Amino acid sequence: MPARGDHDARRRDVSQAVWEVLAANGFGGLTLRAVAARMGASTGLLTHYFPSKKALVRHALEVAQEHTQGRDRLPAEGEGLPGLRAALLDVMPLTPESAAMNRVWVSFWDAALSDDELAATELRRYERWRDMLRPHVDAALRLGQLPADADPDDLVATAAGFGHGLVVQALFDPARFPPERQIRLVDDFIALLARRPHPTG
Amino acid sequence: MPARGDHDARRRDVSQAVWEVLAANGFGGLTLRAVAARMGASTGLLTHYFPSKKALVRHALEVAQEHTQGRDRLPAEGEGLPGLRAALLDVMPLTPESAAMNRVWVSFWDAALSDDELAATELRRYERWRDMLRPHVDAALRLGQLPADADPDDLVATAAGFGHGLVVQALFDPARFPPERQIRLVDDFIALLARRPHPTG
DNA sequence: TTTCGCGTACCAAACGTTTGTTATGTATCT
DNA sequence: AGATACATAACAAACGTTTGGTACGCGAAA
Structure with a gap:
């Protein structure tokens, strides 16, 4: 004791x-x-x-x-998009521990949906996560890694949505979403963002 | 009675x-x-x-x-990416009814995470949803709306993840994610997919 | 045509269990 | 001695499930 x-x-x-x-x-x-x-x-x-x-x-x-905030994070291997990539990979259920953590948060959504106080907590948690992605998006815009006319808030929300959506799929279908594929999907998503706008019609 | x-x-x-x-x-x-x-x-x-x-x-x-399967769907205003757009918008909580439905499914995740039978149900449900997105991705590839070397399975998983991730954000933060913004985010996501690959380094 | 028998549909109540909470007892420290 | 740190036990409430009983509909028997 x-x-x-x-x-x-x-x-x-x-x-x-x-x-x-x-x-x-x-x-x-x-x-x-x-x-x-x-x-x-x-x-x-x-x-x-x-x-x-x-x-x-x-x-x-x-x-x-x-x-969650204090645990080891993947080092950002660069500014802008590489940082965004690291931040996304950081939440993916790549290890059993991370999977357990994600299970708790997904489970938390049920409780939060019918409890105002928990819903407020979840809302703040989401804001916090978007705030973690935001510097990387801003940097990517500054470095010209993203189209200059893109809305940073929208990009952050899109990245956050993509990340959590992938988390849920991976949690329920680990066989179809092994770590390698999760990483590949994140990489492809980053590559998607990095593409130059369609030149003409 | x-x-x-x-x-x-x-x-x-x-x-x-x-x-x-x-x-x-x-x-x-x-x-x-x-x-x-x-x-x-x-x-x-x-x-x-x-x-x-x-x-x-x-x-x-x-x-x-x-x-869910039998309800009214947005008509696909075209093949390929427009169809994908319609399918994504179809699940977004744009109306109170759709929001209620999404709340149930998100809530369901908690139950499914600690019940094998419900987990299997959720897995099948996800497969079914990806199956709904897949024809549109295939058509988009066929029509040259997407890079020819893209993996359709990965694209579908990415779109499905983006969609559900956006659903969760919208459910918890309806003020920040009103219907207009949800639609805009989906449109921007589709536009992202439609961009041509980065020509050279 | 009436009446009987029986299965269906349902309510009200109670069952045993599990829940969050509270009360009481008992060591152990200061 | 008195506060702290627990264990133990009891509490009312709520849970899923079971039970006993009533009302109804309908084919067969009288």
């Missing part, structure tokens, strides 16, 4: 267990008893650190958010 | 109520009592027509599938 007396660390332990249950069972299978069992503890421990399930979930999502 | 004695019609009524509850509360909020209340009936009615909740959900999804 580690970290006895370390309040914050214990809360993080609990959040980690919440995350693991979510990855295994989705939001529909997230119960206090399942979390407690995963920790080898009792529900009393959970209520000792969190006043309610909602507070628990809220904190777990915050921790997950930090974890 | 209509349709007494009409077994199949009654089952369809039940499925419709299931669908409405799903649209309102998501899979997490789908309970027999909620379905019964929506119908103004008792849970006994539900179990009379379906042996279990799982069977009920299964049938509701089948009905929904037929409904």
